[in-house]
Amino acid sequence: RKEVEQDPGPFNVPEGATVAFNCTYSNSASQSFFWYRQDCRKEPKLLMSVYSSGNEDGRFTAQLNRASQYISLLIRDSKLSDSATYLCVVTGGYNKLIFGAGTRLAVHP
Amino acid sequence: DAGVIQSPRHEVTEMGQEVTLRCKPISGHNSLFWYRQTMMRGLELLIYFNNNVPIDDSGMPEDRFSAKMPNASFSTLKIQPSEPRDSAVYFCASSFLDSSTDTQYFGPGTRLTVL
Numbered sequence: 001r002k003e004v005e006q007d008p009g010p011f012n013v014p015e016g017a018t019v020a021f022n023c024t025y026s027n028s029a030s031q032s033f034f035w036y037r038q039d040c041r042k043e044p045k046l047l048m049s050v051y052s053s054g055n056e057d058g059r060f061t062a063q064l065n066r067a068s069q070y071i072s073l074l075i076r077d078s079k080l081s082d083s084a085t086y087l088c089v090v091t092g093g094y095n096k097l098i099f100g101a102g103t104r105l106a107v108h109p
Numbered sequence: 110d111a112g113v114i115q116s117p118r119h120e121v122t123e124m125g126q127e128v129t130l131r132c133k134p135i136s137g138h139n140s141l142f143w144y145r146q147t148m149m150r151g152l153e154l155l156i157y158f159n160n161n162v163p164i165d166d167s168g169m170p171e172d173r174f175s176a177k178m179p180n181a182s183f184s185t186l187k188i189q190p191s192e193p194r195d196s197a198v199y200f201c202a203s204s205f206l207d208s209s210t211d212t213q214y215f216g217p218g219t220r221l222t223v224l
Contacts, residue, residue, distance in 0.1 A: 032211060042217070043217055044152070044215050046212050096154060096165060097142075097154065097211075099153075100151070101151040
């Protein structure tokens, strides 16, 4: 079983749609959780950290459920510029990040 | 501010040749990471350094791979001899490890093709 599992997609949605990505992780000792975004042929960039209380950054909302070892990302009012791969990331100890394989999002006009 | 700098950006070499990838972390960061990304395996951590000391090299595929960090502003990842299955994008990332944050900042990557 992979340490971090994500649906690879692709998710094809029209502009303005709301889309949700889910992720599960296997290490119950993980302490920190993130969503990274990676554009085609570019490096991953931090989108947002994920906190147990849930957190929001504009159109993006992240949730963490420690009991179920489940992380989610909700994108509201999708824009064409949101098209990218979204990587679910958890810590594996001492600043070590474990990346999921990513979920591809394609937003079309 | 300059981000993480990697060179070369692209490398095409023949099987058996030595390949050296270079990375300059963000000034002031104390942790440096080398990752490899392929379609099949995704993004994998190869090795990471804290204060120039290798902390975890369990992701290094085999003895053909070696990494060094002679000082806080420079690291190399060497593959000798290279093989076609080493073809991938190699990312370097850096962070400042403290109790409040562990955000990693990635360089643009080196796209390696071994023929």
